[in-house]
Amino acid sequence: MNKLRYKEIEKNLSEKHGEIAFQVTLGIRKLGLNKYEFQQIREKIYLEAEALVENQMPSNNAFQKKLEQLSNKLTSKALKKSKIEVALNIIFVVFAIMSVCFPILYGMNFGSNLETGKFYSIGLDFYVRLDSIFSILLCFFAGVIIALLFQAMDKSKKVKVVAIASICCLSTLFIVQAISSSFPGKILKFNFILFELIFLALGAAGYFIENYLAKKFFDKKHLNN
Secondary structure, eight states, X not given: OOOOOHHHHHHHSOHHHHHXXXXXXXXXXXXXXXXXXXXHHHHHHHHHHHHHHHTTOOSSHHHHHHHHHHXXXXXXXXXXXXXXXXXXXXXXXXXXXXXXXXXXXXXXXXXXXXXXXXEEEETTEEEXXXXXXXXXXXXXXXXXXXXXXXXXXXXHHHHHHHHHHHHHHHHHHHHHHHHHHHSTTXXXXXXXXXXXXXXXXXXXXXXXXXXXXXXXXXXXXXXXX
């Protein structure tokens, strides 16, 4: 794959030309294309923008129409993300959030009193009341929903996926609440280092496996063409 120039071109475009090119590529991003497919199409959009500017085309509707026409042509048969790529991207976002939030939660509750608080951390251990797992899972599922909202996909499809995920999350929370009610006062202990490494590992796995599969699917499509 040749070196991409879109960042270099973007810097050299005027503010108005750059804004139009950005909006066109933003529309392409929302189509949920394969990562590498999107990068190649974005590159061609910016190369076209550069050529139009060199031909003295002003930043008007004609400039935008030219870019949109090229966009429509390039995306008509473009490779979209597979379901597994979407799932892996969600895993990356969720566990990236968890790997940041967990140390904050640990630090904020270091040395606190478990009798008055929901969480307590000392040394490398993080203690949680079973009845507080509900609030932790609530934060986790909020991360899942946020990750889904940021997914590049058709709006109607996004609403459907978020609705299904919300129902699953609420069902899980209901079950957890029922279990914690059956064991009042139960305290769980987690090793901070171990769980932080797990969150980081899962986030990294989501990112790198998605990247690997995206490249594999992209190469397979273009090799056949």
